[in-house]
Amino acid sequence: xxxxxxxxxxxxxxxxxxxxxxxxxxxxxxxxxxxxxxxxxxxxxxxxxxxxxxxxxxxxxxxxxxxxxxxxxxxxxxxxxxxxxxxxxxxxxxxxxxxxxxxxxxxxxxxxxxxxxxxxxxxxxxxxxxxxxxxxxxxxxxxxxxxxxxxxxxxxxxxxxxxxxxxxxxxxxxxxxxxxxxxxxxxxxxxxxxxxxxxxxxxxxxxxxxxxxxxxxxxxxxxxxxxxxxxxxxxxxxxxxxxxxxxxxxxxxxxxxxxxxxxxxxxxxxxxxxxxxxxxxxxxxxxxxxxxxxxxxxxxxxxxxxxxxxxxxxxxxxxxxxxxxxxxxxxxxxxxxxxxxxxxxxxxxxxxxxxxxxxxxxxxxxxxxxxxxxxxxxxxxxx
Amino acid sequence: xxxxxxxxxxxxxxxxxxxxxxxxxxxxxxxxxxxxxxxxxxxxxxxxxxxxxxxxxxxxxxxxxxxxxxxxxxxxxxxxxxxxxxxxxxxxxxxxxxxxxxxxxxxxxxxxxxxxxxxxxxxxxxxxxxxxxxxxxxxxxxxxxxxxxxxxxxxxxxxxxxxxxxxxxxxxxxxxxxxxxxxxxxxxxxxxxxxxxxxxxxxxxxxxxxxxxxxxxxxxxxxxxxxxxxxxxxxxxxxxxxxxxxxxxxxxxxxxxxxxxx
Ligand SMILES: Cc1cc2nc3c(=O)[nH]c(=O)nc-3n(C[C@H](O)[C@H](O)[C@H](O)COP(=O)(O)OP(=O)(O)OC[C@H]3O[C@@H](n4cnc5c(N)ncnc54)[C@H](O)[C@@H]3O)c2cc1C
Numbered sequence: 333x334x335x336x337x338x339x340x341x342x343x344x345x346x347x348x349x350x351x352x353x354x355x356x357x358x359x360x361x362x363x364x365x366x367x368x369x370x371x372x373x374x375x376x377x378x379x380x381x382x383x384x385x386x387x388x389x390x391x392x393x394x395x396x397x398x399x400x401x402x403x404x405x406x407x408x409x410x411x412x413x414x415x416x417x418x419x420x421x422x423x424x425x426x427x428x429x430x431x432x433x434x435x436x437x438x439x440x441x442x443x444x445x446x447x448x449x450x451x452x453x454x455x456x457x458x459x460x461x462x463x464x465x466x467x468x469x470x471x472x473x474x475x476x477x478x479x480x481x482x483x484x485x486x487x488x489x490x491x492x493x494x495x496x497x498x499x500x501x502x503x504x505x506x507x508x509x510x511x512x513x514x515x516x517x518x519x520x521x522x523x524x525x526x527x528x529x530x531x532x533x534x535x536x537x538x539x540x541x542x543x544x545x546x547x548x549x550x551x552x553x554x555x556x557x558x559x560x561x562x563x564x565x566x567x568x569x570x571x572x573x574x575x576x577x578x579x580x581x582x583x584x585x586x587x588x589x590x591x592x593x594x595x596x597x598x599x600x601x602x603x604x605x606x607x608x609x610x611x612x613x614x615x616x617x618x619x620x621x622x623x624x625x626x627x628x629x630x631x632x633x634x635x636x637x638x639x640x641x642x643x644x645x646x647x648x649x650x651x652x653x654x655x656x657x658x659x660x661x662x663x664x665x666x667x668x669x670x671x672x673x674x675x676x677x678x679x680x681x682x683x684x685x686x687x688x689x690x691x692x693x694x695x696x697x698x699x700x701x702x703x704x705x706x707x708x709x710x711x712x713x714x715x
Numbered sequence: 716x717x718x719x720x721x722x723x724x725x726x727x728x729x730x731x732x733x734x735x736x737x738x739x740x741x742x743x744x745x746x747x748x749x750x751x752x753x754x755x756x757x758x759x760x761x762x763x764x765x766x767x768x769x770x771x772x773x774x775x776x777x778x779x780x781x782x783x784x785x786x787x788x789x790x791x792x793x794x795x796x797x798x799x800x801x802x803x804x805x806x807x808x809x810x811x812x813x814x815x816x817x818x819x820x821x822x823x824x825x826x827x828x829x830x831x832x833x834x835x836x837x838x839x840x841x842x843x844x845x846x847x848x849x850x851x852x853x854x855x856x857x858x859x860x861x862x863x864x865x866x867x868x869x870x871x872x873x874x875x876x877x878x879x880x881x882x883x884x885x886x887x888x889x890x891x892x893x894x895x896x897x898x899x900x901x902x903x904x905x906x907x908x909x910x911x912x913x914x915x916x917x918x919x920x921x922x923x924x925x926x927x928x929x930x931x932x933x934x935x936x937x938x939x940x941x942x943x944x945x946x947x948x949x950x951x952x953x954x955x956x957x958x959x960x961x962x963x964x965x966x967x968x969x970x971x972x973x974x975x976x977x
Binding site: 339340343344347350351379380381382384385389394395396400 | 909
């Protein structure tokens with residue numbers, strides 16, 4: 333097995349680093365305080381082809397495989413998890429899903445815009461009353477002639493107030509997962525509205541919205557996949573999405589580690605750099621080992637996807653470990669920084685606030701353990 | 716169709732610690748991260764803009780050791796069409812006259828060059844004379860220190876800006892050589908497609924012998940200048956702190972005047 337990167341992958345990583353250091357890192361404090369990134373960043377990511385990774389060129393994408401995608405996500409995650417999340421959702425959860433399940437017409441209609449950054453997408457699964465238990469969602473789509481009429485509300489939707497396209501999951505049949513269908517809904521459709529959710533602990537730079545669909549009418553061609561296939565589509569999207577979150581978390585943990593190493597060698601106490609104290613080195617070593625392990629888990633998922641092998645459980649493992657590690661690493665970084673870690677002059681406090689949501693969304697840590705447990709035992713502990 | 720050659724150099728990253736080797740006082744290329752000089756990214760950007768505005772082909776030309784292929788690849792992934800790489804052990808320690816001769820000879824290998832674009836000075840050696848010497852050797856008009864560049868038909872127009880002389884408007888017939896300053900443009904990032912395309916672009920490699928140059932004319936032992944001794948930069952002094960007790964502004968102004976900074 334050869335874990336070295338090709339020349340092109342190194343060049344991709346270097347470009348991503350350079351881009352992140354110049355276009356993202358200098359702005360993170362301001363974007364965090366303003367509770368919004370400068371949305372021009374989306375177009376810039378589109379210009380260099382990052383929003384089209386893994387999408388074929390004939391749909392406006394830039395090609396590339398899932399390892400390329402993870403290398404990019406690690407670098408963006410190192411810079412700012414808000415930006416990483418915007419990409420994860422628009423490209424990772426929506427564009428890739430349209431590519432996999434869409435008709436030729438749907439792909440032509442949506443992919444070029446999403447890949448260039450001219451448009452942005454959101455993924456509407458969670459509802460006020462159904463989070464982990466997404467298969468019981470309540471939004472309803474009713475057939476009316478050649479159209480579907482959708483009613484319901486969606487909670488905590490990333491890109492929710494910025495998106496041009498919403499991938500909406502709604503019930504078209506009976507209870508449970510088999511009654512759910514997926515729809516590609518332009519957010520300008522009459523009856524579609526959104527409210528910004530303010531006051532988030534972290535990821536303050538990205539928009540998180542509550543969506544309301546009040547008799548939203550879409551043509552039959554807006555359905556993605558077939559009737560009743562929606563939940564399977566959502567889970568397939570989230571399997572890949574978990575790799576995306578995990579890759580971003582490797583970047584976040586690396587940022588926390590890099591900042592800690594730099595600070596530990598610069599800060600003197602008791603007449604020497606704090607890096608010279610064994611208890612500080614222990615924190616740094618723990619962060620480094622767990623972060624490298626997370627990266628290897630992420631790369632394994634990418635490799636499985638690129639070789640078209642089953643990857644669901646590997647994705648859950650990567651997501652579980654990488655997200656828990658991101659929280660730990662950011663928390664340890666604050667410990668290394670002492671009081672200076674507690675103020676936003678330094679980025680480590682933001683790393684912890686941003687990291688905290690990673691063990692919650694796209695399947696909580698508990699849900700990942702249930703998925704891994706079910707794969708190990710063949711017994712579902714969900715109900 | 717404008718055929719443009721861009722001179723590019725791989726230099727130690729200005730963010731890393733830059734050193735000279737202890738033995739022969741040449742640049743210690745191993746001690747620092749090597750990157751495409753930023754001024755050359757601007758030169759490539761300018762060439763690409765000319766190409767995109769009309770028709771043309773952009774060739775990057777690099778004289779440097781084997782590892783300089785990374786810098787060449789970056790220029791190709793930004794969008795240059797092909798590359799020429801002159802790499803030869805004998806070139807180690809060459810002075811700017813010898814380097815310029817090699818560059819001129821390599822340009823001579825290409826068909827019908829309309830425009831040569833270079834950075835005004837590399838961020839490592841900072842001699843800033845290579846573009847002028849190359850122009851002289853090739854008998855081309857030299858339009859140096861350009862902060863604006865336009866090709867119109869068979870002429871090139873440049874706004875030349877230097878600290879001493881202000882702005883001068885220059886114009887020459889093609890073929891010509893232009894060197895650009897930091898202010899010329901903001902270089903693009905290589906796109907993912909550009910990175911993937913770069914590996915398929917042709918890179919021609921030459922030794923000095925291929926260019927008809929005798930190894931005895933280049934290299935450290937044949938250089939016209941020599942570094943006798945070198946010592947590292949002294950560590951940075953602690954800064955001076957000005958407490959603002961209402962007079963802060965005045966104190967800062969006095970300090971700057973005292974240091975002859977204003
Ligand atoms: C910033 C942010 C962005 C988000 N973006 C999106 C988005 O773009 N699209 C989208 O659809 N959703 C999004 N979400 C929603 C997210 O996916 C949900 O919050 C998540 O699925 C958890 O659901 P819940 O919040 O309702 O928690 P609940 O499901 O109510 O869980 C509460 C607790 O109970 C535990 N729990 C629940 N069931 C079990 C069980 N069977 N066994 C053991 N423990 C269990 C959970 O692990 C958790 O600890 C986002 C959330 C946030 C905070």
